[in-house]
Amino acid sequence: MVTKTEETELNRLEIQVDNGGGGAWEYLCLVRKLKVRRSDKVLKHGLSILNDPKKRSNLGPEEWTLYEQVAVAAMDCQCLDVAKDCIKVLQKRFPESKRVGRLEGMLLESKGSWAEAEKAYSSLLEENPFDQVVLKRRVAMAKAQGNMSGAIEWLNKYLETFMADHDAWRELAEIYVSLQMYKQAAYCYEELILSQPTLPLYHLAYAEVLYTLGGLENLQTAKKYYASTIDLTGGKNTRALFGICLCTSAIGQLTKGRNKEEKESPELHSLAATALEKIYKQRAPTKLPLLNSALKGLKI
Structure with a gap:
């Protein structure tokens, strides 16, 4: 949960960067640290760094983290060509990476290619059945298609293994409430x-x-x-x-x-x-x- 102090600092940095005052990389790092979604800002300021060879080279290994961050933001903003380009760079650098494989699945989701995305995620889960990110993507994919019973099923299966995931319990409770399944929601809140x-x-x-x-x-x-x-x-x-x-x-x-x-x-x-x-x-x-x-x- 983001504290008021952290939110104030984030907003200060955002205003500073938007007005050309510098600090784009610090802003992007803070967005990532706090796990907040400022996709339009991340896309804009992330690309300004990636498109500048000098700024990009100064990042060192963090360059690849920024490519990933911008790819996700681009998908949120439906700038799928940008996301595809970022993923291609990461594929070339990390050809066997499961993390990049997740991004490929997310790109398929963004395109609405649900069957292909499910196939990609199933392949990743064969190698690692306890991949939390992929398991959560299945829930998100079911919700995006309006398949709430599917989302409930995947969340319950996920919670059988990751019982301490508070966000998952809360999400399940909110789905139950939306479906007027109040007894089940009460159990989640307990x-x-x-x-x-x-x-x-x-x-x-x-x-x-x-x-x-x-x-x-x-x-x-x-x-x-x-x-x-x-x-x-x-x-x-x-x-x-x-x-x-x-x-x-x-x-x-x-x-x-x-x-x-x-x-x-x-x-x-x-x-x-x-x-x-x-x-x-x-x-x-x-x-x-x-x-x-x-x-x-x-x-x-």
Whole structure:
């Protein structure tokens, strides 16, 4: 995850390079280090170095890394001729490279040659069945073709081996949510919370999935995870605060007519509502009447 300091430095360098202030190589290295996609900028500034023999020779062995970086950026920008030229240079320098083989498969994907890309990836996997990049490319390829069931299948197979890949669990959860497969999505978020218990993003996502599923037990658990999100964010997450109010209201409706001991206490709802009002007064005072109207509409 990119920190605010890193993002500030990246943006500073980008503005500097765009305005002719130099530092193109430093910018490209930072983009690569932070694993962010600034494909149009990478293509522009990468080519400016590769097309200048003196600048290119100054890179030493890093020249080949730049060819790879520019090739991927060119594919993102659908500049497939540029990507093809970069890959040809790499093929000539590293004729038996599996890394270059992956780029060839990605180029076939970019062209929409799905069968040929699958053939290329299958060949690479025969030599190394645990090639993470190639396995992930299969998932991406299924998604690009709109084959979500295929993407789910490949991701589940991938996670059987690489269980600690948080990004893969999150991607699988998001696919399940998009298909309204909320129970399966909940399982993915449980795995993420177990592995990274201090990340509020996963607590919030899990709470929202449980709230969507509904039912008294799910709503009570969702409320707990909305509360943990608030705790982890210092009380500043408006979605979690709203979640507390929504859960309290829904639980109240489900327990209506029951014994007092079984009913939900309104105390947490009141605290969340007060916090929301304070945030709206500071950030969006004109929308405060809408907030108050929405909160009044929730029956406790």
